[in-house]
Amino acid sequence: MKIGFIGLGNMGAPMAQNLLKAGHALQVFDLNPHAVQELKAAGATAKETPKEAATDVEAVITMLPAAAHVKAVLTGEEGILAGITKSTTIIDSSTIDPASVKTFAELAKQNGNTFVDAPVSGGTGGAAAGTLTFMVGGTAEAYEHVKPVLQAMGKNIVHCGDTSTGQVAKICNNLVLGITMAGVSEAMALGEALGIDPKVLGGIINTSTGRCWSSDTYNPFPGVIETAPSTRGYTGGFGTDLMLKDLGLATDAAKLARQPVYLGALAQQLYQTMSTKGAGKLDFSAVIKLYRNVGDA
Amino acid sequence: MKIGFIGLGNMGAPMAQNLLKAGHALQVFDLNPHAVQELKAAGATAKETPKEAATDVEAVITMLPAAAHVKAVLTGEEGILAGITKSTTIIDSSTIDPASVKTFAELAKQNGNTFVDAPVSGGTGGAAAGTLTFMVGGTAEAYEHVKPVLQAMGKNIVHCGDTSTGQVAKICNNLVLGITMAGVSEAMALGEALGIDPKVLGGIINTSTGRCWSSDTYNPFPGVIETAPSTRGYTGGFGTDLMLKDLGLATDAAKLARQPVYLGALAQQLYQTMSTKGAGKLDFSAVIKLYRNVGDA
Amino acid sequence: MKIGFIGLGNMGAPMAQNLLKAGHALQVFDLNPHAVQELKAAGATAKETPKEAATDVEAVITMLPAAAHVKAVLTGEEGILAGITKSTTIIDSSTIDPASVKTFAELAKQNGNTFVDAPVSGGTGGAAAGTLTFMVGGTAEAYEHVKPVLQAMGKNIVHCGDTSTGQVAKICNNLVLGITMAGVSEAMALGEALGIDPKVLGGIINTSTGRCWSSDTYNPFPGVIETAPSTRGYTGGFGTDLMLKDLGLATDAAKLARQPVYLGALAQQLYQTMSTKGAGKLDFSAVIKLYRNVGDA
Amino acid sequence: MKIGFIGLGNMGAPMAQNLLKAGHALQVFDLNPHAVQELKAAGATAKETPKEAATDVEAVITMLPAAAHVKAVLTGEEGILAGITKSTTIIDSSTIDPASVKTFAELAKQNGNTFVDAPVSGGTGGAAAGTLTFMVGGTAEAYEHVKPVLQAMGKNIVHCGDTSTGQVAKICNNLVLGITMAGVSEAMALGEALGIDPKVLGGIINTSTGRCWSSDTYNPFPGVIETAPSTRGYTGGFGTDLMLKDLGLATDAAKLARQPVYLGALAQQLYQTMSTKGAGKLDFSAVIKLYRNVGDA
Structure with missing residues (x-):
C-alpha cells in the first residue's frame, strides 16, 4: 500500500x-x-x-x-x-x-x-x-x-x-494514570515515614486492593520494582512534561464537557510543580520527590 | 489452643x-x-x-x-x-x-x-x-x-x-484504594460525557496503564464489571463510611508524621461529601455519583 | 472624540x-x-x-x-x-x-x-x-x-x-476571589454544622484575620450581609459560569507559565460541579450549597 | 479579684x-x-x-x-x-x-x-x-x-x-485565613510569572474583590506591604506550624461534623509540605515559596 x-x-x-x-x-x-x-x-x-x-x-x-x-x-x-x-x-x-x-x-x-x-x-x-x-x-x-x-x-x-473516542480513551486512561502515580507516591512516602520497609509495602499493595500499574509495574519508590524508571534515577520512561500535557488535555476536555475532575486537576498541579522545579524531563514517577524529604526535586 | x-x-x-x-x-x-x-x-x-x-x-x-x-x-x-x-x-x-x-x-x-x-x-x-x-x-x-x-x-x-507496621500497611493500601476509586470515577464519568461507551473505556483502561483494582474488579460505572457493587446498586461492598474512617486514619497518621497527602486529603473530602448527603452506607464506589449528572447522590 | x-x-x-x-x-x-x-x-x-x-x-x-x-x-x-x-x-x-x-x-x-x-x-x-x-x-x-x-x-x-498586564491583574484578582468565596463557604457551613450562629460567625471573621470581600460584602450564607446575592436567593450578582470562565483563564495562563495553582484548580472544579448541576446562572456564592446539607444545588 | x-x-x-x-x-x-x-x-x-x-x-x-x-x-x-x-x-x-x-x-x-x-x-x-x-x-x-x-x-x-462556640469561631476564622493566604500566594506568584509588577498587582487586589487581610495586611510577596512578615524574611508573625495546628483542628472538627472542607484540607497539605521541608517556624505566608521558583523553601 x-x-x-x-x-x-x-x-x-x-x-x-x-x-x-x-x-x-x-x-x-x-x-x-x-x-x-x-x-x-x-x-x-x-x-x-x-x-x-x-x-x-x-x-x-x-x-x-x-x-x-x-x-x-x-x-x-x-x-x-x-x-x-x-x-x-x-x-x-x-x-x-x-x-x-x-x-x-x-x-x-x-x-x-x-x-x-x-x-x-x-x-x-x-x-x-x-x-x-x-x-x-x-x-x-x-x-x-x-x-x-x-x-x-x-x-x-x-x-x-x-470519531474522537480514540482520543477520549487515551485521555481518560492517562487521567487515571496520572492520579494513581501521585496516589501511590503519597502512600509509599507515608509508609516510609511511618517505618515500614518500602519493598514490603509495595508487595502488600500489589497483592491487595491498592494494586495498580503505577505500583506493580512503575512503582515510584526506588528499588521496589527493579525494571521501573525510579530504580534507574527516574530516567527513560514517560516524561513528566508529557504527563502534564495529557492531564492538560483531560482537564480542558472536562472543562468543555462541564465535568468536574477534582483529583485530576490536583494531580496536574503536582506534575506542574515538578516541571516548574526543572524536573519536567524526568519520568513522571519522580513526583514522589514532592513527598519524600530527601532533597529537592 | x-x-x-x-x-x-x-x-x-x-x-x-x-x-x-x-x-x-x-x-x-x-x-x-x-x-x-x-x-x-x-x-x-x-x-x-x-x-x-x-x-x-x-x-x-x-x-x-x-x-x-x-x-x-x-x-x-x-x-x-x-x-x-x-x-x-x-x-x-x-x-x-x-x-x-x-x-x-x-x-x-x-x-x-x-x-x-x-x-x-x-x-x-x-x-x-x-x-x-x-x-x-x-x-x-x-x-x-x-x-x-x-x-x-x-x-x-x-x-x-x-510493631504498628501491620496498621501502616493497611492504611497505606487503603489510601491508594480511596484515591484510585475516585480517580477511576472521574475518568469513567468524563468518558461518558465525551461520548465513549463506558464498557469500551473500562476495557481499555483495564488492559493499559490506568489498570487498577478499582477499575478491573470494582469499576464504579454500573455494568462495566458484572460482579462489582456498582452493578447491583452500590450495595454489599465496602461502605463509604468505612473508607472515610480509613482515609481519616491515613491523613491523621500523615499529620503526625508531617507528611503531605494531597490526593488523600482531597479524596477524603469527596467521600465526606457522599456521607454528608446520606450515602455513607453505600459501597464507596458510589463516589462516582458526585461526577455523573444523573440525579442526586 | x-x-x-x-x-x-x-x-x-x-x-x-x-x-x-x-x-x-x-x-x-x-x-x-x-x-x-x-x-x-x-x-x-x-x-x-x-x-x-x-x-x-x-x-x-x-x-x-x-x-x-x-x-x-x-x-x-x-x-x-x-x-x-x-x-x-x-x-x-x-x-x-x-x-x-x-x-x-x-x-x-x-x-x-x-x-x-x-x-x-x-x-x-x-x-x-x-x-x-x-x-x-x-x-x-x-x-x-x-x-x-x-x-x-x-x-x-x-x-x-x-501589554497584557491588564488581563493579568484581572485574572489574578478573580483567582483570589474564586478561592476566597469557596473558602468562606467552607468555614460558614462548618460553623453552622458546629452550632454557631452564622451572623455571629460572619461578624467575627469580618473583624478578624479571615476578613475578605467574599465574607464582608458578598457573604455566601443567607442573611449575614443583607445586600449580598445570598440573601436574595443567589440572584443578580456575578454568575457561577462567569467565575468558571475566569478561573479557566487563570488555570490556562498558569499552565502556559508553568505555575502551580493548587487551590485555584480545585476551586474551579467546585464551580464546575455547580455548573454541571444546573446552577451556572446563580451568583457564584451559591457554591456554599455544595457544603450545606440543605437540599440539592 | x-x-x-x-x-x-x-x-x-x-x-x-x-x-x-x-x-x-x-x-x-x-x-x-x-x-x-x-x-x-x-x-x-x-x-x-x-x-x-x-x-x-x-x-x-x-x-x-x-x-x-x-x-x-x-x-x-x-x-x-x-x-x-x-x-x-x-x-x-x-x-x-x-x-x-x-x-x-x-x-x-x-x-x-x-x-x-x-x-x-x-x-x-x-x-x-x-x-x-x-x-x-x-x-x-x-x-x-x-x-x-x-x-x-x-x-x-x-x-x-x-459552650464551644468560641473555639468554633476561632477555628472557622483561621480556616478562612489559611485558605486566603495560600490563595493570595498562588495569585501573586502567577502574576509575577506573567510579568506584572507585584506591587501593582497587590494594589489592584487590595482595592478590588480579591481584597483580604492576607493580601492587604500580610501580603506574602516581599515588599508589597512594608510591615508584613514577608518583607522581613518571613520572621516574627504567625508560624506555619501554628497554622498547621489550627487547620488540623478545623479538618478534625469537620470530620466529626461530617462536613467537607475541600480547600481547607488542601491548604493543610500545603502548609504540611512547608513544615516537612523545615520551614515550620517561618511565618505562614512563606507558603508562597511553594509557588515561586526562587529556590527551595
Whole structure:
C-alpha cells in the first residue's frame, strides 16, 4: 500500500520504519531534514510539503506534538487537504483534544475524506518494537479499513467508537494514570515515614486492593520494582512534561464537557510543580520527590 | 489452643466461628448478648468481661471499631491487662492508628505481654470464608507465634515488620484504594460525557496503564464489571463510611508524621461529601455519583 | 472624540451609552440588531461591519465574550484591522487570556496601530453607573492616550504595566476571589454544622484575620450581609459560569507559565460541579450549597 | 479579684502580667520554674500544682498548647477540679477542638463549676499590649461574669454563643485565613510569572474583590506591604506550624461534623509540605515559596 507519513519525531520515525519493513511504500515529510534523510535511507520517498506527501496515497498518517501542528499540516496552503484525493483516509496518531478531532474530521468530510483518530500508547519502546496499542475513533467501516495499516505498527488495534473516542480513551486512561502515580507516591512516602520497609509495602499493595500499574509495574519508590524508571534515577520512561500535557488535555476536555475532575486537576498541579522545579524531563514517577524529604526535586 | 476473643461484630463473629471450626477453645466477650449467644451455641464459652475472656488463654484477639474501644477493653478495670498472664499474646485485628498501637504495645510490654497488630483485608466475605489477609506488625518471633492462630481465619498472613507496621500497611493500601476509586470515577464519568461507551473505556483502561483494582474488579460505572457493587446498586461492598474512617486514619497518621497527602486529603473530602448527603452506607464506589449528572447522590 | 464600539451586550451597551452621554461621537456594531437599534436611538451611528465601525475613528473599543470573538472582529475580512487608520488605538475591554492579548497587540503593531488591553471590574451595575474599574495594559503613552476615553465609563483607570498586564491583574484578582468565596463557604457551613450562629460567625471573621470581600460584602450564607446575592436567593450578582470562565483563564495562563495553582484548580472544579448541576446562572456564592446539607444545588 | 492562672508560655505570661497590672491577685502555675519566677517577681503567688493554683479563687484561667494538656491540668490528681470550689469559673483560653470543650464543660458541670471557652486572636503582640480578641463560648450569664476579667487582657470580648462556640469561631476564622493566604500566594506568584509588577498587582487586589487581610495586611510577596512578615524574611508573625495546628483542628472538627472542607484540607497539605521541608517556624505566608521558583523553601 502507498502511504503518506508526516511527523518523524521520537515516535513517528520508528513507526514509519515499521511500515517500510511491512512492505508499504512511504512518502514522508518532516521539518527536520535529518529525520527525513534517515527514512529516505530506509527506502521512503522524501517529500517537500505535507501536500506532496499526501498526494496519490491510500492513507496518510500524522504523528505530531499538538493540535496546532495537526491543523497547520492539514489545512495549510501546502497542507494535506490541498493535495489529497477523495479515497484517501487520514489517520491522526497524535495525542490531541477530542474537540479538535471533531473539527478536523468535519473539514476532512467536507473535502470528501475520512478522518480517523488513532492515538497510541506504548511509548518509544513500543513504537520501535511495533507493539503499540492504537485507540481508534471512527466508523466501523473506517476502523476495518485502517486496521491492516496500523497492525504493521502495533499489536492491539482497538475500536473505541465514533470519531474522537480514540482520543477520549487515551485521555481518560492517562487521567487515571496520572492520579494513581501521585496516589501511590503519597502512600509509599507515608509508609516510609511511618517505618515500614518500602519493598514490603509495595508487595502488600500489589497483592491487595491498592494494586495498580503505577505500583506493580512503575512503582515510584526506588528499588521496589527493579525494571521501573525510579530504580534507574527516574530516567527513560514517560516524561513528566508529557504527563502534564495529557492531564492538560483531560482537564480542558472536562472543562468543555462541564465535568468536574477534582483529583485530576490536583494531580496536574503536582506534575506542574515538578516541571516548574526543572524536573519536567524526568519520568513522571519522580513526583514522589514532592513527598519524600530527601532533597529537592 | 485456648483463645480469648473480644468483639463479635460483622467481622469478629465469623472470624471466631472459624477459630472454633479449626478446633480451638474460645472464651468470648461482646457487649451485644445476642452476638455472644450465637458463638456460645457454636461451642464457645461466654464471658462477662474482657478480663475474664483473657484469663488463662494462650492468645487473646480483639476485633473492635476504633482505638478508643481497644483502649477501654485493654486498660479498663475489667480489661484484658487486668486478667492476662505473662505468656499470653494480645492480637489486635482492629483497624486503628499506628500511634495508638505503639502505646498499647508499650502498655502490654510493661505488663509482661506481647502485643501484635494484625489488621485484615478481605471484608465480611473473607471473614466468613476464612480467606482474610492479615497484615502483622511485631517481632519475627511474635509473628511465628501468632501465625498458626491467624491461619485458621485467613489465607495470607504477611509479616510487615515491627510493631504498628501491620496498621501502616493497611492504611497505606487503603489510601491508594480511596484515591484510585475516585480517580477511576472521574475518568469513567468524563468518558461518558465525551461520548465513549463506558464498557469500551473500562476495557481499555483495564488492559493499559490506568489498570487498577478499582477499575478491573470494582469499576464504579454500573455494568462495566458484572460482579462489582456498582452493578447491583452500590450495595454489599465496602461502605463509604468505612473508607472515610480509613482515609481519616491515613491523613491523621500523615499529620503526625508531617507528611503531605494531597490526593488523600482531597479524596477524603469527596467521600465526606457522599456521607454528608446520606450515602455513607453505600459501597464507596458510589463516589462516582458526585461526577455523573444523573440525579442526586 | 469619534469612537468605534463593537460588542453591545450586557456590559458593552451601557458603556457605550456613557460614552454618548460624555459627548463622544459613536460608530457601533453588534450582531444583535436590537442592541444596535437602542444605541442608534441614543445618538450613535449604526454600522454594518467591525471594519466600518473602525473606519475614521480615534479609538475603537471591543467588549466581547471571548478571545475567539476578539480575533474574528480584529482579523476577519470585514474586521477592524482591515478598516482602521494608523493613528487609531484599539482598546479591548473583553476579559481574555494574556497570551492572546500579546498576539493581538503584535498584529496591531504590524498594522501600525496600538492595542491596549483594558478589562473591567464592577459588573453591569458599574457599567450602567459609569463607575467601572479599568485595568490597563500598554505603554505609559498609550495609557495616557486612552485614559480620557475610559474615564467616561469608569471611576478608576489603573495602569498595570505593559501589554497584557491588564488581563493579568484581572485574572489574578478573580483567582483570589474564586478561592476566597469557596473558602468562606467552607468555614460558614462548618460553623453552622458546629452550632454557631452564622451572623455571629460572619461578624467575627469580618473583624478578624479571615476578613475578605467574599465574607464582608458578598457573604455566601443567607442573611449575614443583607445586600449580598445570598440573601436574595443567589440572584443578580456575578454568575457561577462567569467565575468558571475566569478561573479557566487563570488555570490556562498558569499552565502556559508553568505555575502551580493548587487551590485555584480545585476551586474551579467546585464551580464546575455547580455548573454541571444546573446552577451556572446563580451568583457564584451559591457554591456554599455544595457544603450545606440543605437540599440539592 | 483573686485569679488562678495556669500556663505561662509565650501567650500566657504577658496575659498574666496584664492581670496583675489591672490589680488582680494571681496564683500561678507552670512546669517551667523560670516562667513562674518571672510572674512571682511581678507580684504573683507561685503554686506547686494546678490544684493549688485553683484553690480559693474566683476564676481560673488556662492557656495551654493542646487539649491533652488542658485535660491533664483539669482532671489530674493534682488538677483544677480537685481543688476548685463551686463558685469558681474555669476560663480556658487555649485553642483546642470544640468536642473536647464540650467534654470539659460537662466534667466541670458535674463538679458544680462553669467552664467557659475563650480562645484568643492577636498573637504575642496583642497579649503584651492587652489588645487581644477573646471569643467566648458559654451562657450569657457566664459571659457577663468573665468579661471584666478578660477586659484586663483584651480589647474585644465577643460572646459567640453556647459552650464551644468560641473555639468554633476561632477555628472557622483561621480556616478562612489559611485558605486566603495560600490563595493570595498562588495569585501573586502567577502574576509575577506573567510579568506584572507585584506591587501593582497587590494594589489592584487590595482595592478590588480579591481584597483580604492576607493580601492587604500580610501580603506574602516581599515588599508589597512594608510591615508584613514577608518583607522581613518571613520572621516574627504567625508560624506555619501554628497554622498547621489550627487547620488540623478545623479538618478534625469537620470530620466529626461530617462536613467537607475541600480547600481547607488542601491548604493543610500545603502548609504540611512547608513544615516537612523545615520551614515550620517561618511565618505562614512563606507558603508562597511553594509557588515561586526562587529556590527551595
